[in-house]
Amino acid sequence: MTIILILGVFAGLYMLWLVFSLAIYALPFWAGVTTAFFMHNHGQGLIASILGGFAVAILMLAGGQVLFSTVRSPLARLGLTLLYTVPAGIAGYHAVYGIGAMAIGAGAIVTILSWIGAFVVAAAA
Template sequence: MLGIGIVLSIFGLGFFCWLLFTLAVYALPFLAGLTAGLAALQSGAGVIGGLVVGFFAGGATLALGQMAFATTRKPVIRIIIGLLYAVPATVAGYQVSFALAGIGMSSGGWQTAFAVIGAVLSGCTAFSRMTLLVPPPDGQGTGGAYSLADERLHDQRH
């Protein structure tokens, strides 16, 4: 019985870590949606109105950020947009990692060390997930270099 509990605990912690890294990019849209939904609720929109406003604000924040990141060409602006999404994910990653580390260890120093590692990994994951939507540059990069090399090889043979 003890062995089953240990195995299930490991799978449970692994699931929470996977969930943290999968949902890391949604920390800023969630925060924006939650803030807008609570503001609408406090202004008298009711529960349904608050939910609608919150979902709309969160979805718009995610969609606009991804569109802006994918369409801009300047690397500095991409870094700024990526950091806007990575910083809240880093804070959320720190809090979750600190709580998960508190389950298995009582030492404050080790708990903080694991939380910092989790925060850095969560922030990097959120930033890298934002870059997944960027189309490859035309004629540049590895794809363009390989196609040019293939053309040169084809021209030399004929």
């Protein structure tokens, strides 16, 4: 029983690390998945849809990095930063809400903790 508790703690810490390290990829992931579903729903094959989704996700990630390194305007950089951190915050909100709802049940405290988690994840992204 003790080993299960220890492994549970390590699994929880690993999930927390994944949330923070993968938060910046929320927008490219969302764009890729949306493109793949759009292509598949409009008659494209499964392989073509998956490849199209990967292509869009890679272009979003690379395009954001290139734009951030070349744009010098602080206002444009702020807009680009918000474009990538807002989806990361939304992903952080839902991750904390899902874990909190499993641990203590849905309620006001879980919602408050989820908002705090959203701001922390967005700030970390």
